[in-house]
Amino acid sequence: MAHIQIFGTGGTIASRKGSGTGAVASDSAEVLLLGLSGRDSVVSQDILTTGSYRLGLGDLRTIAEFVNKSLEDEQVDGVVVTHGTDTMEETAFLLDLVHDSPKTVVLTGAQRTADSPNPDGPRNLEEAVLAAGSPELRGAGVLIAFSGYIRSARGARKAHTTAANPFAGGCEVAHMAGDELIVTGLPLTRRPLPLPSSAFDTIRVEIVTVYPGATTELFDYAVTAGADAIVLAGSGVGNAGPGFAESVASAVARGCPVVLSTRTPWGPVVPTYGNGGGTDLVSAGAVPSADLNPFQARILAALLLSHGTSPRDFPHVFSLYR
């Protein structure tokens, strides 16, 4: 039987509605395990107990350090992290970028609180433990298990606020058929990056979104306010309106790298248009995020900057891991 380390961080899976002040994460990982079958082969530890909407980059670094250390333990065959769904895609992607083990890491959570009449957390946790211990999924890196589907962390995003399975995207690697895990494919993995340095905690990578009528004011303000990098969530294949190409050029000249992503939920950034479009933004120095959405692009940018990647090297190194 596979030995699985479970780390609790909070989220709805650990939350209770209590007496009307709004649901708050309070259950320890030990409590989450109570609903689990085959508990003998599972050990738990709490890293945090909070809603994922409250996390800072320092918390993500802490989670990555716990997970990494646990993967080095010969007694551990796989790791599960329970986590709020709001920002699970960010933590999962950071873990994936630094993942350096054949063992599998699986994040899961819940959409209904632990004290709801029909909580989904216990089932999700059961499936995550199964996936983390599956010999067939060794080498799959970091995954998200939710409501019967297991997908890669890279490319996954919370795509629905309330659906039983809020996650979409990434590469589907397995699904449940009753109590059985059916593995359908393994995601491509990249060379692991080092863990974030402590600089990660305070790195400022701001996301600026474009929309009809958007001025460059917020973008320019981010640069003068000291942003270490900016992710521009452009429209469509990666475009922006009047003034943005000039602002990108001026940010890059000041040593603030710019990543061009898209506000469109699915599909790659493909610089195509002039007249301020993606072709001009890239000419001005922005580096396209390829398939990375703004939130995962931001995590990669912050990780690279925490390693001391210079603004000059940033576009090349970012391109290797996007």
Ligand SMILES: NC(=O)C[C@H](N)C(=O)O
């Ligand atoms: N379903 C959830 O877990 C949402 C919760 N607000 C969180 O991200 O912590």
